[in-house]
Amino acid sequence: MSYPPSIQKLIDLFSKFPTVGPRTAARFVFYLMGLSKEEVDELLKGIIVLKKNVKLCSFCFNPFDIARRSLGEGGTEENLCPICSNPTRDKTLLCVIEKESDLISIEKTKKYNGLYFVLGGTVSTLKKEEIKKLRVEQLIERIKNPAKFGIKNAKFQEIILATNQTTEGEATTLYLERILKPLNLKITRLGRGLPVGSELEYADEETLKSALEGRK
Amino acid sequence: MSYPPSIQKLIDLFSKFPTVGPRTAARFVFYLMGLSKEEVDELLKGIIVLKKNVKLCSFCFNPFDIARRSLGEGGTEENLCPICSNPTRDKTLLCVIEKESDLISIEKTKKYNGLYFVLGGTVSTLKKEEIKKLRVEQLIERIKNPAKFGIKNAKFQEIILATNQTTEGEATTLYLERILKPLNLKITRLGRGLPVGSELEYADEETLKSALEGRK
């Protein structure tokens, strides 16, 4: 016994979504079956609009809405996202992040006013085929010649490598530090320490060391 | 700072999916953005086909694939699912379940060969508006006159109320027992006891009582 093919097919497609297993995928399909025609059309349209209207910023690779851009919001550059085309952002700072949602996380702190670059992932090994998945060459090009990618009057003085504090994030940062060294820029990392809500007893030694050294 | 509207719109739609919060919904959208045009089209088509090809069985309300039916699989009835139109199923037994996936769970045991009825939910209170959400009237009609809904030669002798063993499932079963009583049929419930893998120490008293009474 199993689901009919039209249902099974969609369960299989939803099972490829991140964090979704077959059981949750099945719940998604039954949820869709219970939606009205209008609600399903809204979802279909949403997906179509996403693929049509959203493109990647030519400088930072952050996705943005073309429709919104053409309405005059943000800068004047056709291919730049609102952050990259915002003339008030600090164009001496570049923050390299793993993925799009990390950009949102940092913007929410309201403590950063520079530009971003979405690296597109992390590596666990420094094998060539692994590193090829990252936008390393694109990063170097953009640091060297931001004007070529639409950012005028930029001159980066500090590159913040804001990867996760995981083994993969660490490996990626070590690799980038080596690659970016010849550019003779200030390269920084996010500060380590005790997070809000944490207890000394459960902190690892490395974190506690950083918290002691970074006391103020 | 927030996501562009085309992205945010889709995040909102995915956030309504069962078990999905805004963070997961955002991951879904970024996942979609990374898919090729072909892959997105496959998903869109899957959803369209689901809404077009899948309909609810006129007897048991289990969804089935019209396309598959017209290919001659299962019975001859246009509006019946493969189980209801299968002449070898035992038409004296009717198993009432809360939702579609429970049918799959029971079919997998290969210990049940009767028909099903998808109740469409459970109730936590016996308020009128709550009970209206369930297919109670439809259940009674189908028990009384299965032929009217496409099942020939059926005469139910036992109704198995296979709701979950939760408070809601229990309330629903109590309600159904009262409603079905005048029909003078054998009404049964799934057996309570210790599940595979369980330990006496962590079993509640009710379960352990049932396990003692049901020893064999």
Next chain:
Amino acid sequence: MSYPPSIQKLIDLFSKFPTVGPRTAARFVFYLMGLSKEEVDELLKGIIVLKKNVKLCSFCFNPFDIARRSLGEGGTEENLCPICSNPTRDKTLLCVIEKESDLISIEKTKKYNGLYFVLGGTVSTLKKEEIKKLRVEQLIERIKNPAKFGIKNAKFQEIILATNQTTEGEATTLYLERILKPLNLKITRLGRGLPVGSELEYADEETLKSALEGRK
């Protein structure tokens, strides 16, 4: 840096307690250090009294309080626990359990009025040295000749093997069934089924099979 030896020694001893790791053991020691002399003495006395006053029932191996016994509670036999010496218990039923707390769990259901036998564990393999840890010979002796162990007028007709529904519990029960077969008694197991609070969707196939077969 580490704890002083008097503290470390006690951390090591508490770390051997079931479920206790070194971090919890350290918390125990600091808790003890914070207790008054009277409170510590109460704990020391409690442990000494336990070892002095509590002994194992000569029939069922359940621990009981000698002091309480000599005060006339329960039966007249010096070496029997209150259950075994209670004349109103049903002496045709014997329930074999893995450990002492399982006896409490079953008593709490108030659905069992027979005698018990504490097996002392379970086996994961049927290797000789594993099985030696269980009180198998003692079980057989007590079934054959309960009077020899202080239970008068007993004649067991049913042996309930109330092990956990885990792999180990299952292996132990299979072994006991084989061993007890020549005694020609009714051998039963606790009933399998859906526990209170459970949902069909998360039940394993075996449990659901039993729930279907045990419907009533």
Next chain:
Amino acid sequence: MSYPPSIQKLIDLFSKFPTVGPRTAARFVFYLMGLSKEEVDELLKGIIVLKKNVKLCSFCFNPFDIARRSLGEGGTEENLCPICSNPTRDKTLLCVIEKESDLISIEKTKKYNGLYFVLGGTVSTLKKEEIKKLRVEQLIERIKNPAKFGIKNAKFQEIILATNQTTEGEATTLYLERILKPLNLKITRLGRGLPVGSELEYADEETLKSALEGRK
């Protein structure tokens, strides 16, 4: 049905241990019942020795072993713990911690060579009766006049408030900062930031802010 009083009494006493509920306490008692006389005696002796040999350091309130002290380990002061009586520790730094195990955590980093003070807890409110539980007056006395409590040649220049980054730890630190302000010393806190192993996506805003500000 319940446990015999000698067992129940000890279950009650163990249930007062930190993190221990009645079920775990019962397991402890059955564990003790299974120990040999020698093993139980070892535990009893361990507890007695703890209460006899371990005392609190007159300066920092950290527990230490008197026996070990008299053997000549550490300093010469009768009432000082090995850290406080160690002539090589930096006597310009004082680290205030909530509880004994935090001292161990910091010592393990090998990044701190000053003295400690065990505050004895945290407060959630600044009510008088709450604050009385902390060793606030003792802290001030010891900062003002370390020699009076056995520490010669000490002159503190920095007080590190190393409480947990929890709401309670924060409230306690705010209170101590206010209380210690008149002493005109440098008062510091542990550095906030991303802990090892963490991801930006799951970091709270405060932590991410600190990580950005503390980048290096």
